[in-house]
Amino acid sequence: MDSETNHSVAAPAPEILNQLNICLYQVAILRAALELEVWAKVAEGEDSADRLSAAEHWDLLGTRMLLDDLCSLKLLAKDGDQYQLGPEAEHYLLPDKSTYFGRLLLADFSWAGNSHLAGAIRTGSRPIGFSATAPEAIDYWTGTYSRILAAPEKYLKRWDVMWDALGIHGHDGLRILDLGCGPAPKSLALALANSGVRITLLDWERILQAARRFAANLGVDNQVTSLSGDLASVAYGRNRYDVAFLGDVTHFFSREQNAHIFRKAYDALVDRGTIVIKAVRREYIDPTTPQLAFYAVSAGGDLYDFEEYKAMLKHAGFTNIVDTNIVDLEIQPIKAIKRA
Numbered sequence: 001m002d003s004e005t006n007h008s009v010a011a012p013a014p015e016i017l018n019q020l021n022i023c024l025y026q027v028a029i030l031r032a033a034l035e036l037e038v039w040a041k042v043a044e045g046e047d048s049a050d051r052l053s054a055a056e057h058w059d060l061l062g063t064r065m066l067l068d069d070l071c072s073l074k075l076l077a078k079d080g081d082q083y084q085l086g087p088e089a090e091h092y093l094l095p096d097k098s099t100y101f102g103r104l105l106l107a108d109f110s111w112a113g114n115s116h117l118a119g120a121i122r123t124g125s126r127p128i129g130f131s132a133t134a135p136e137a138i139d140y141w142t143g144t145y146s147r148i149l150a151a152p153e154k155y156l157k158r159w160d161v162m163w164d165a166l167g168i169h170g171h172d173g174l175r176i177l178d179l180g181c182g183p184a185p186k187s188l189a190l191a192l193a194n195s196g197v198r199i200t201l202l203d204w205e206r207i208l209q210a211a212r213r214f215a216a217n218l219g220v221d222n223q224v225t226s227l228s229g230d231l232a233s234v235a236y237g238r239n240r241y242d243v244a245f246l247g248d249v250t251h252f253f254s255r256e257q258n259a260h261i262f263r264k265a266y267d268a269l270v271d272r273g274t275i276v277i278k279a280v281r282r283e284y285i286d287p288t289t290p291q292l293a294f295y296a297v298s299a300g301g302d303l304y305d306f307e308e309y310k311a312m313l314k315h316a317g318f319t320n321i322v323d324t325n326i327v328d329l330e331i332q333p334i335k336a337i338k339r340a
């Protein structure tokens with residue numbers, strides 16, 4: 001019996017597709033609310049559909065539906081005809097706060113929802129929208145750091161565990177080069193552990209400003225210096241660091257770019273100095289993490305596995321290349337040694 005005449009086989013319900021279709025609308029609602037800065041307006045007192053639409057000259061029906069849909073998404077709460085921000089919206093959805101998450105989400109929308117991803121997969125031409133390794137991504141990064149800036153103690157404690165597992169302990173005179181540092185929670189954890197630790201941070205200037213503020217809040221700014229600019233071209237110096245750290249940045253670079261950066265780090269390390277690479281790796285990626293999100297934002301990056309990192313590190317001159325799996329943190333840093 002062919003499939004056309006087999007009426008006894010019930011068609012499966014398109015459950016997954018229906019769910020995805022709802023997600024598409026939810027994403028569009030979130031984007032509209034971010035563009036309209038709805039949370040800031042509600043917080044300022046435009047807290048009913050009537051007041052908001054009148055003050056902003058928006059369509060009343062659309063405004064009411066948007067506010068109600070945001071309640072369904074738990075990004076607003078409603079009491080009578082009055083809307084309020086919950087703790088999450090207070091923290092992450094007010095543009096004036098350093099913890100604002102909207103920049104990250106809006107930056108991600110620059111590629112989502114259009115047809116460029118299919119085109120990139122066809123041709124390999126990427127990044128789509130912005131590049132994670134260029135200064136244009138600064139707003140994106142600033143958004144991702146809001147969680148760290150909101151709860152520094154929690155994040156710093158976590159990284160003590162990583163350094164312990166790697167056998168790297170804060171001691172007087174330890175010099176660390178943190179490449180693509182962001183707000184530098186990992187290296188600053190070592191600075192906090194010992195006041196004799198010295199950290200050199202490298203990132204774009206605007207990111208460094210945030211990192212310096214973060215260090216000042218932690219009371220370790222006197223232990224920190226910085227180098228600003230492109231980590232592929234800024235001079236790191238020679239024979240002056242005990243540890244070079246690359247946290248969640250190498251997966252955005254091509255093999256050739258990483259080999260170049262690793263060689264610069266090799267030159268910057270003292271003899272027997274250590275390079276540590278923490279990255280999203282193909283062997284360990286969480287199945288709920290969209291891999292194409294990494295593909296979309298870089299020209300040549302990849303979720304390299306240990307063997308690929310080993311080849312890049314060897315090429316740069318490193319030896320004793322070791323994989324670690326810190327199960328508690330679900331991270332797998334790679335460590336290698338310079339032997340001049």
Ligand SMILES: C[S@@+](CC[C@H](N)C(=O)[O-])C[C@H]1O[C@@H](n2cnc3c(N)ncnc32)[C@H](O)[C@@H]1O
Nearest residue numbers: 133141180181182203204229230231247248249
């Ligand atoms: C995912 S964040 C990681 C931040 C930090 N290393 C950590 O582990 O939390 C990547 C950082 O690398 C920086 N970055 C990316 N490409 C860069 C480049 N070409 N030059 C300097 N910094 C760069 C970004 O600005 C961003 O702060």
